[in-house]
Amino acid sequence: MLRRLFSKHGTRWTLGLVLTVLACAQTLGMFPATLTDRIDLFFYDMRIRVQPAAPDPRIVIVDIDDKSIAEVGRWPWSRNVIADFVTKLADHYHARTIAFDVLFSEADTSSGYGVLEGLAKGELKEFAAFGERLKTLKASLDYDGRLAAALHERPVVLSYFLSNRAHKGLLPAPAFTASELNGNALDVLPWKGYEGALPALQRTAKAGGYMNTEIDPDGLLRSIPLVAQIDNSYYESLALATARVALGATAIRPVFLSDDVRSDQAQREYGVLESLRLNTLPRQTVIPVEREIKALIQYRGRGGPDGGTFRYIAAADVLKGRVPLQDLENKIVLVGTTAAGLKDLRATPVNSEYPGVEAHANMVASILDGDFKQRPDFAAAIDLLQVIALGVTLTVALSLLTPVWSILFSLTMAAAIGAFNFWMYQAHDMVLPVANALLLIAGLFVVNIAWGYLFEHRKGRAMVNLFGEYVAPELVAEMAANPNSYSMEGESRELTVLFADVRGFTTISEGLDPNTLREYINIYLTAMSENIRGNRGTLDKYIGDAVMAFWGAPVTLPDHAARAVATALQMQATAASLNRDFLARGWPALRIGIGLNTGEMRVGDMGSKIRRAYTVMGDAVNLSSRLEGITKVYGVGITVGEGTMRAAPDFAYRELDRVKVKGKNEPVPIFEPIALKTQLDAGVRDNLEKWHEALALIRAQRWDEAESRVRALHDSAPDDGLYLLYLERIAHYREHPPGTDWDGVTTFETK
Template identity: 30%
Template sequence: MKTEKISILIGITVSALFMWFGFHYFKYVDTPAIQRPYSPFLEGIEVLDLRFNDIKYKLRPPSQSQAPVALIAIDDASVREIGRFPWSREMVAEMTDNLLKLGAKSVSFDVIFAEPETSNPQADTAFAKVIADNPDRIVLGTFSENLIDFQPHQDLCVAEAFLATGGDQLVKINPSFAIDEETHAIDDLNWAPLFTTLFQTIQEREQNDLLKSLGKKSPEELSTFQKNNLKARQSLALFEYCKTWLTKHDIFLSPENIAQVETLYHDVVAEAPDLKNLKFEDLRSRIRKAYKTHPIPQYGEWTPNTLELQTPANYTSSFIAQLDADGYVRRYPLFFRSGHKLGTSFIPSMALQSFLLSGPYRAELKMATAKDGEKSLEQFNIYDTSKEPEIKIASYPVDGSGQLLINYYGRQMSLPYVSAKELFNDETTVKVTTSVMNQESKQLVIETKEYDKKEFFKDRSLIVGATAVGLYDLRNTPLEANYPGPELHLTMLANLFDKHFLKQWNQEAQWLPVVLFVGGTALAVAWALLGSLSSLLGFVIFILALGALDLWLFIKNNLLVHSFLIYACAFAGFGAIQVFKYFTEEKKKKELKSTFSKYVSPAVVDELLKDAANLKLGGRRERMTAFFSDVRGFTTISEKLPPEELSRVLNLYLTPMTDIVFKNSGTLDKYMGDAIMAFFGAPVKDPHHAAHACRCALESLVKLKELQKEFSDKGLPHIDIGIGINTGEMSVGNMGSNIVQNYTVMGDSVNLASRLEGINKEYGTRIVISEFTYNDVKEAFTAREIDRVRVKGKLEPVRIFELVCEGAAKDKTAELMASFQMGYDLYHQKRFAEAKEVFEKAQTNWGAEEPVSQLYIERCQEYLDSPPPPDWDGVYVMKTK
C-alpha cells in the first residue's frame, strides 16, 4: 500500500477514535454534575478543555455594563476606618437603612449573621427591625459546604432533615420563585410524623452521647459553646442518617427496631391504595425504585442567620460559589435544593433573588420527567408580574444543573464599587470606583468619581460583601486569580439585567463528534497528499482559521464551544501522519543511502536525500555524460600474476580512480574487471556534468603517473589506461529484475562512450571525447579534433576529440595543436601531400611520440598511393567495437 493511502488510513483512524471519545466526553460534560459517573480521566480532559477555553476570556476585549447594580464593599479601607469585621449589627442596620432611604431597590447580603451579638443584644433587634420594615427589599444570605450525593430516594429524608434544621425559616413562601415539577405519588404522602419520630431519636442519642462524654446530666449544664456544638452534631447526624435511609445500614431497620418502625411506615402510606397493603420489604423496594437522581445540586446543613434576623426576613438566598473541577469559577447556579419538596426545598441564588426583586419579576423553573422517571431541566423563564397578564421577559440558557456561564465584563472592579465607609457620613455625594472604557486604548481603566448619593443609589440592586484581602472571600476565575467572591454575584446580577448571556451550543453532544470525524478525515486526506512543508503550512493556516472562528463565535455571538477536542484531533491527526511519514522517509533514506553509497560519494548521497525529486526510481530520461576507463593490456598482465596479487593490483588501481569519480560528483555504475563505468548528472542533477567528467579524466591521468611510479617501485606491472566520454540523452534508474536491481544508465549515448574508450587504441591517445561533450566544455577545456568516425552499429559519423587540458593550451602545446589543425584541415581538403608534410613537421616538433600525427602520415601516404573516391567525406569507419 502506498504511503499516501496508509497516511489517510491513519488520519481516518485517529478521527474515528476522537469521534468515539467525543460522544462519551460530550455526553459526560452535558450531564449535570450530580448525575455524572465518576471518571478521573474524563474529568482531567474537562479540566484541559476548560483551561483552553479560558484563553478566549483573556483574548476578549472587556465590556462595560449599564446595569443598575453596585457592590457595597467591606474593603480594606473600610476595615481600617471602621474597625475589624464583623461590625456591630447596629452599624449594619444603619448602613442598610441609609441605603434603603436613598432609594435602593434591594440590599442583598453576601454575609451571614449566624450568631447573636452577645456584647450588645439590642444590635440584633435594631437590624431585625430594619428587615421587618423592609421585608421585600432585603435579601439575607445562607450557605452550605455539604454537597451531598445520596441515593435518589433519600431526597425525601433530606427534605425533612432540612426543615428540621432551620430550613423552614430559610425557605418561606416565595411568590417570586416557582418550581413546576411533576411529583411522584410518594412525594405527596405526609412523611413528617415518621421523620419527626426518627429524628427525635437520633437527636436524643447525640445529646446523650455528648452529655456522657462531658460528664453532664442535662443540656442546661452545657456552656454556650457546648450547646452550639450539640446543635451542629445533631444537625449533621440527621443528614448522615439520610445517607443510610432504607438501606441495609439504616439503624432503624435493625431486628430490634423493625417491628416498631414498620408501623410508622404503614401509617404514612395508609391513604395510598396501591401502597398500604404492601409488605414492608415490598414498600421499601417500591420507594427505592421510584426515584432517579435529580439534576440540581443538593446541599445539606445550610447555615441560617440568627433566628431574630431570619424570622422577619421574607427572602434568603444562597451565596455558594460553584467551582469547576479545577477550582475555577466559570458557572453560576441560579438555584439550589435540599431534597425536592416543592415550596420548601429550593433556594434561589443571591443574584437571581436580587434580580427578581428589581422587577417585580417571577422565575419559573420547569422540570421534565421522562417515562423512566429521569428528571431534566426543561426551561427557566422570567416573567414580569407588573403586567396583567404577566409576560415572559427572558428564557435563560441554563445548563442541565440550572447554571449559567458567567459573562465576565473584565477584571475585578468592572462594575461599580462603593466602599462601605462611604455610607457612614452625612455627605450628599458618594465616591464610586468602577472601570470605564478608555477610548484610545479600548481598555477598561479603573476610576473613582463622585456622584450624588440619591441619584446613584436610586433603584439600584445592591450586594453587600467583603472584598478586604484579610477576609479571604477570593476566588479563581478565567480572567484572574483572587477575584472577590461578592463580585461574582454582582456580575451575574448584571448579566441578568443585561440579558447578555454566554451560551453553549445545545447540539454539541450530538454534532461535535461528527465534526471531529468529518473534519479530521478531510484534513487527513489533505495532509497525506501534501508534502511536509505544504502540510505544515496547511496545518498552521487551519489552526489559525479555527482559532479565529472560535474567538469570533465567543466575542461576537457569546457562544462558548468546547473546541479543545477539535484542536486536539487536528494535532493528533497531523502528528500521527507526520510521524508515519518521517519514519517511512527515514527508512527510505536508509535504503537509498545504503544503495547509493556504493555508487557516489557521501556528499552526493546527502544531497540526494535532501530532496526525493533528485531520484526517480525505475528509470527516467536525462541528458548526462557517460564515462568509461579501461586498463590497456590487462589480460596479458592478469596472466602473469597469481590471483591474490592480481586482486591487490586492482585494489591499488581502482580505489584512487573511484575516489576521483566521487570527488567530481560522478556516480560509479560498475566495475568490469579492470574497467570503470561511471556517469555524471544523476542521481543528483548536475548542469556541469560534462565538465566534471572531463576533469575526472584529466585527474585520472595525473593519478595514473603516480601509480605507475608506485607500481614500478613495488615491482608491479606497468599499466596504462584509455578513457572515453560522451554526452547525450540516456535512461537512468534502477534497472534489472524484481530480485536484483542496479542503478545504471542505458542508451546509445552510453554505447558511444564505450566505443570512444576503445578508439584510444586506434589513435594512441588516452582520453577521447565526443563532439557532444566537446560542445559543452569547449569554453573551459582544450581539445583537438582527431577524426570523424562512424562507429560500428551507427550510420551517422561523429567528430571525436582528444582532451588535452583544462583551460587554454600554453606555449609549445598550443603551437603543435595549431600545426596539427592545419594538417587536419589539409587532409579533409584531399591535399594529402601538403598535409603529410605538416603532420611530419608536427611529429618532429612535438619532441615526443605523437601517434595521432603518425596515423595521419600513414593515411596521407595511402591516399597518395591510392586516391579516395570522388565522394570521399573524410569519415573513418571503425571495423571493431
C-alpha cells in the first residue's frame, strides 16, 4: 500500500519534503530572515494593538507642554525653576520618585553670576564692597548649585545619553561591574562614550539612567535594553533606575541559568543570563530579559494625554501648585516634553508619534508588575518542532485531499498555529515565531494546488485526448475529474462486448461508386457510434463496415450488460430508420447483425511498438464475434450469450439454440433480446411461451408435436427466419434421426 501511495504521490511528497527542509533551515538561521522577521513583527504588533488601554494610576507624566512654555518661559528653564519644581514635587506633593527624561548636561549661566564675578575681578576690583556683596549672593545666583541642593536626599533620577563619542558630564554609579559576574560574559552592546548630567547634579541625585532605546530595522520602537556596558561597568536604563528607586532597591544582581535554579554558586552557573533581580523586600523583584538584556515594551494604550494609560499633568500647574495633592502624592513621576519643537516622539506599533517618556513609563509599569512578554531562548526549538510536524502532516494530507478539503485543512492548520501562538502569548507571556509555520503552510498549499493545476490538469487533458475518441463525453469528463482512478494498464474485468456488421456489405460496395459508398458507410457508422456513446459505451474500433464496442471500462458500470442490450436494440431501430432513408435515395438496403457477450476479459493498452490501442481480448470477446456471425443463420438481428442474458434480467429473451462455435468445445446457449419485460404486449409474451414450449419438444425429439407448434408460429409471422430454420431442421431430423444421445447442440465449423 505504501509503495502504491509513493508511486502515486511521490513527487508531491518530495516537493513537500524539500519545502519542509528549507523551512527548518530558515528556522535554524541558515538563510536571511528579513521576510520572516517582518511577518513575526507584524503579528506581534497586531497583538499589541488589540490590547485594551489599561489606566495606571501609579505613574504620572508631568509634561513640559505648550501651556507650560507659554506660562513659565522658553525651554530650557533656568535651574532655579527646576529646583523649585523638584522641591514642589518632593516636599509638597510627596512624589514617590521623580525621573527626568530631559538632559542637564550644560551649565546654567542665565543668572548672570559669571558676568558679575568677572566684573568683580576686573573693572570693579577696586570696589571691595561689590565683591563682598557678590559673595553673599553666590548661593542664590548659582542655579546649578541650587538644583544640586534640591536633588540632595530626594528620590530623583536623572538621565544621560549613551554614545560612541567623548565622555561628557558624570555617569552615575554602575549597577554592577565585570568583576561581579564570576567570569560570565554578558550579551550586551558596549558603548564608548556618554553625555551625562553635570557632575554636581549627578552626585547629589538618587540615581541616573540612560535614555537610549532600541529601534528595530523597520524603524519602530518595541524594546529597551535594560543594561548597557561602558568599559568594565554596567549601567541601568532610565526605566530600570526609576523602578528600582520607586521599589526601594539598592542593588541589581544578574542571575544566570544553572543546573539548580535554587543555587547561587558561581561554579554551577552556565553563563546564560536569565534575569535581573532587585533586592526588594519582602522578596526580590525578578525582571526576565532577552538577548542583549532587552525587554519588550508592553504598550498599554495609544500614547499621549488622550492615550488612556497614564495621566498627563502640565509642569506649570505643578509649579503653581494648581494640582490636587492626591493626584501626585506617592506617585512615580516622569518628566518629559510634548511642546512643539521639543517633542520627543517615537514610531511604535501603536502610534507613529508616541511620546518617548511614555515608552519609559510602560517599562516602569512592567517592572512594578512583573509583567513581561518574552521571546524565550527555546523559541527556535518550538518553531522547528512545529515546522517539522506541519511539514509532514500537510505533505501527506494535501496530496490525498481534494482541492476543497485541502483549502479547509490548510486554513485549519493555520488557525491552529495562530491559536497556539496566541495562547502562549496570553497564558505564558511568550512571544513565539509564527512566520515560518505560516509560510510553510502557504508554500505546501500552493505547491499542491500548482501540482494539481499544472500536472493533474495535464493528466486530465491527456485522459481526454486518450479516451475522447473511444467513450462518451460525459465519461471523459468524469475520468478527467479524477484521472488517478483510470489508466491504460491491462487488467481483467467482467465486461460486455458488442460486434455489429452490415449484412451483404460486399454486394453493397460493388453496387455503389466510391464517393457514395463513403457517404453510405459514414452515415451508418456515425449513427451506430452515437447510439453506443449515448449509452456510456466505449467505442473500440471500426473493422471495415463492422463496429466493435464494450461496456464497463474504462469507467466502471455495474449495469454494463443492460446498457449493451439496450444499445443493441436501439442500433437495430436506428438501422431500420436509416434503411428507409437509404432506400429513398436509391441506395442498397441496410441490415445489420449484432452479437453480444458478457464475461471476464482483458482490457487495456494493447498492440505493438508501432501501434497500440485501448481494447479488450479474451474468449468472451471471441464468442461475441462468433455470435454476430451466426445471427444470419437464425434470421435474427441480435444474438447474445448466456452471460449477457443473466446479467441483464430486465429484458425478455427468446432462446435460439445451444451451439458450439468454432474454437469452442463447450456448448453455449444463445438468445435473442426482444424488449424490456415491462414493454412486452400480451401477444408477444404468448408467442415467446409457445416458442420455448416448441423448442423443448424439438430437444425431446417429438417431431410431430414440435412441427405443429413451430408451423403455427410461422403462419403468424411468416417473415421470422427462426421458425423457417427450425421447420427445415425438423424435416431433416425426421429423415436422419440424431440418436438417443443427441444433446440438441448445433456445431459451427466456420466463423
